[in-house]
Amino acid sequence: MRMGAPITVGVDGFAESPPAAHWAAREALLRDLRVRLIHAWNPPSPPAPALPHEDDQSYWSQRLLTDLVGELRDTHPGLRVSAELVPRETVPALLDAARDAEMLVLGSRGRGTPGGFLLGSTGRQILAHGVHPVIMVHADDKPLTADVAVGVSLRRPNEEALRFAFDAAARRGGVLRAVHAGTNRPEDEEAAGDEEEPGAEGALDAALRPWREQYPGVPVAEAFTAERPALGVVHTAPGSGLLVLGRDETEPGPVPHLGSVIHAAVHHAPCPVAVVPRG
Structure with a gap:
């Protein structure tokens, strides 16, 4: 285990992200590590005109992270968790974040559902090129055992x-x-x-x-x-x-x-x- 490296979680707006984040939180407490949530999104180019916050993509992205941080802190007392909104393409943003992490955790929509980290190019690229362990978590994974x-x-x-x-x-x-x-x-x-x-x-x-x-x-x-x-x-x-x-x-x-x-x-x-x- 590398000293000071967090467990990083790639977060999007789909239902698999919270289970992945909670898995990472339990793992972080086992290892006495912090959790780092990353949400990558492509800002418009050229920048969009100023919008009311309810129409602003960055507002909802930040809200997604803020709500998930609160949920993790409530569910896992003592957890050290931070969140970061990264205005970059998803694959390079997550691969860069993974280089500084103990492991990268992603929610997977792999079981028969189109899209998702695995079935799209995002999941294949990250699984293929991550330099540290990549953990794929499904929303319907069975109850945890110690084995x-x-x-x-x-x-x-x-x-x-x-x-x-x-x-x-x-x-x-x-x-x-x-x-x-x-x-x-x-x-x-x-x-x-x-x-x-x-x-x-x-x-x-x-x-x-x-x-x-x-x-x-x-x-x-x-x-x-x-x-x-x-x-x-x-x-x-x-x-x-x-x-x-x-x-x-x-x-x-x-x-x-x-x-x-x-x-x-x-x-x-x-x-x-x-x-x-x-x-």
């Missing part, structure tokens, strides 16, 4: 995702559920018959061992499923309060490729999803 699920690739485990998941489980006092889905072995199919190579159980145990030693108080449950990863990880998430997934470096291009597992999880997982970039 944390993490998807583990055996070919090349994402150490940053494992660190984030173990730390989250330790702070919550929950079980870490380490999930490997898809092939039974970390090797390519051509090597699957080599008896000298370890099986999935041994590879998963090796990936988790250093983190078990660093977090000896965290109970760990290992899960294997033969389903393809995009389905298997999502199907093992119910019962967890958070699903953690690693993200490899994104290839440059006009439409970032997030991978089928992240795409499926943010659409269908019944809990918040943390996407953690590989360091």
